[in-house]
Amino acid sequence: MDASEFREFGKAAVDFVADYLENIRDHEVLPSVEPGYLVELLPKQMPETPQSWREVLSDIDRVIKPGITHWQSPHMHAYYPTSTSYPSIVGEMLASGFSVVGFSWICSPACTELEVVVMDWLAKFLKLPTQFLHETEGPGGGIIQGSASEAVLVAVLAAREQAVRRESQLHPELSEGDIRGKLVAYSSDQSNSCIEKAGVLAAMPIRLLPAGEDLVLRGEALKEAIEQDVEAGLIPVICIATLGTTGTCAYDDIESLASICEAHHVWLHVDAAYAGAAFALEECSQLRRGLDRVDSLNFNLHKFMLVNFDCSAMWLRDSNKVVDSFNVDRIYLKHKYEGQTQIPDFRHWQIPLGRRFRALKVWITFRTMGAEGLRAHVRKHIDLAKQFEDMVKSDTRFELVAPRALGLVCFRAKGDNEITAQLLQRLMERKKIYMVKAEHRNRLFLRFAICGMDPKPADIKYAWSEIESQLTEITTPQLITRKAADVTELSQHLSGLQLTNETLER
Numbered sequence: 001m002d003a004s005e006f007r008e009f010g011k012a013a014v015d016f017v018a019d020y021l022e023n024i025r026d027h028e029v030l031p032s033v034e035p036g037y038l039v040e041l042l043p044k045q046m047p048e049t050p051q052s053w054r055e056v057l058s059d060i061d062r063v064i065k066p067g068i069t070h071w072q073s074p075h076m077h078a079y080y081p082t083s084t085s086y087p088s089i090v091g092e093m094l095a096s097g098f099s100v101v102g103f104s105w106i107c108s109p110a111c112t113e114l115e116v117v118v119m120d121w122l123a124k125f126l127k128l129p130t131q132f133l134h135e136t137e138g139p140g141g142g143i144i145q146g147s148a149s150e151a152v153l154v155a156v157l158a159a160r161e162q163a164v165r166r167e168s169q170l171h172p173e174l175s176e177g178d179i180r181g182k183l184v185a186y187s188s189d190q191s192n193s194c195i196e197k198a199g200v201l202a203a204m205p206i207r208l209l210p211a212g213e214d215l216v217l218r219g220e221a222l223k224e225a226i227e228q229d230v231e232a233g234l235i236p237v238i239c240i241a242t243l244g245t246t247g248t249c250a251y252d253d254i255e256s257l258a259s260i261c262e263a264h265h266v267w268l269h270v271d272a273a274y275a276g277a278a279f280a281l282e283e284c285s286q287l288r289r290g291l292d293r294v295d296s297l298n299f300n301l302h303k304f305m306l307v308n309f310d311c312s313a314m315w316l317r318d319s320n321k322v323v324d325s326f327n328v329d330r331i332y333l334k335h336k337y338e339g340q341t342q343i344p345d346f347r348h349w350q351i352p353l354g355r356r357f358r359a360l361k362v363w364i365t366f367r368t369m370g371a372e373g374l375r376a377h378v379r380k381h382i383d384l385a386k387q388f389e390d391m392v393k394s395d396t397r398f399e400l401v402a403p404r405a406l407g408l409v410c411f412r413a414k415g416d417n418e419i420t421a422q423l424l425q426r427l428m429e430r431k432k433i434y435m436v437k438a439e440h441r442n443r444l445f446l447r448f449a450i451c452g453m454d455p456k457p458a459d460i461k462y463a464w465s466e467i468e469s470q471l472t473e474i475t476t477p478q479l480i481t482r483k484a485a486d487v488t489e490l491s492q493h494l495s496g497l498q499l500t501n502e503t504l505e506r
């Protein structure tokens with residue numbers, strides 16, 4: 001393909017995407033294909049000779065689109081949102097155009113320096129403590145990782161290596177193997193699966209501590225666990241707290257956790273993958289409490305900050321702790337300016353060597369939306385969730401299982417879990433909206449998350465009408481059966497009475 005054909009293909013692809021996103025409500029949010037549908041449709045080998053891009057684009061419409069789950073549909077309410085926006089899509093395209101691999105400054109100075117700039121812009125926008133800014137004198141700073149899972153793994157691995165070094169100095173009599181065998185980490189039983197996975201990958205057990213009735217992890221639970229472990233000769237390494245848990249968007253108590261971590265030299269990481277966006281809002285300022293005491297935190301711009309996947313911001317209070325832990329060098333990776341400036345070589349702050357130019361889409365999105373536009377977007381999600389919450393509250397057949405938090409409402413049909421399970425099954429079969437279930441203390445519930453590129457109040461009404469009408473469908477046969485049973489019982493009762501009267505008459 002030459003440049004002129006690329007121009008044609010690229011323009012047609014932009015039109016394709018714009019048509020798709022503009023008309024996204026025309027699609028059922030869930031696809032109607034069975035496993036293996038695409039494998040059946042496509043040839044077993046790549047074509048031997050080049051095919052025309054027109055043919056390829058038409059196949060995207062014909063065979064790929066039917067197998068898409070429409071995450072950008074406003075009828076998507078499952079998981080948490082994965083955002084996108086037109087500027088961000090253009091940013092991805094331009095980054096692909098440059099196709100740089102910016103693992104060190106020299107590999108593409110603009111890639112590294114733009115990341116430094118946007119991470120400081122973002123930290124200020126979110127009103128994070130200044131220790132996380134690159135521009136602040138000191139070892140703090142931010143980096144863009146691919147996902148929250150990667151950010152958590154980086155924190156867990158760095159904390160582990162720091163603990164091994166510290167303990168080796170404190171206890172020269174212990175071998176490194178002995179020390180590694182005693183390491184232990186902590187999180188809440190409400191934390192995302194990626195945290196447990198980070199423990200598996202780091203070969204370090206993560207104790208999932210029971211959150212309170214309100215699903216919040218507090219310092220007391222951590223204190224008790226750490227004291228037990230120290231008593232048993234173990235070495236506490238890191239606690240991963242969550243602001244905005246995946247199940248119900250609960251917020252762990254960072255201040256009380258920080259006090260315990262400080263007392264025991266335990267690294268405190270905060271996973272704010274979803275809720276981090278709300279740090280930007282004055283009305284949510286309480287969420288930022290205690291962040292000046294954490295060692296690291298992560299927040300997914302690809303959740304609801306209008307930047308498309310993948311884009312996960314991570315800040316470190318002392319980046320040297322990560323750099324020291326991961327610094328593996330080769331002569332071909334060295335360059336003249338290495339370590340001489342404040343500008344980092346981000347390869348030391350992450351797991352892979354290569355890195356994408358993600359900062360470009362962030363910069364373009366921030367500039368074209370402005371701080372005002374980003375805040376308005378977060379507030380819109382909150383307002384739409386409030387609209388849905390009011391609908392749930394106004395129908396006595398439903399109940400909330402946790403307070404609405406940001407753009408998430410957790411609710412269930414009153415009564416047995418079976419009713420909620422049936423409701424979800426029905427909704428999934430109809431494919432008009434998509435939600436997922438969760439469970440807490442044996443109570444099944446549904447999570448209604450505001451998602452999609454441009455959700456509107458009418459979409460929330462649409463979802464509610466689908467949910468409540470399907471509950472009516474499920475419960476009506478039960479009502480009829482119950483009424484029929486009542487009638488039978490009554491008539492038996494009456495015939496009994498009649499018998500008695502007859503007997504009396506006789």
Ligand SMILES: Cc1ncc(COP(=O)(O)O)c(C=O)c1O
Binds near residue numbers: 149274312
């Ligand atoms: C609180 C929380 N942490 C971590 C993750 C994992 O995010 P990622 O897919 O970016 O690794 C999620 C995903 O929804 C989440 O809700």
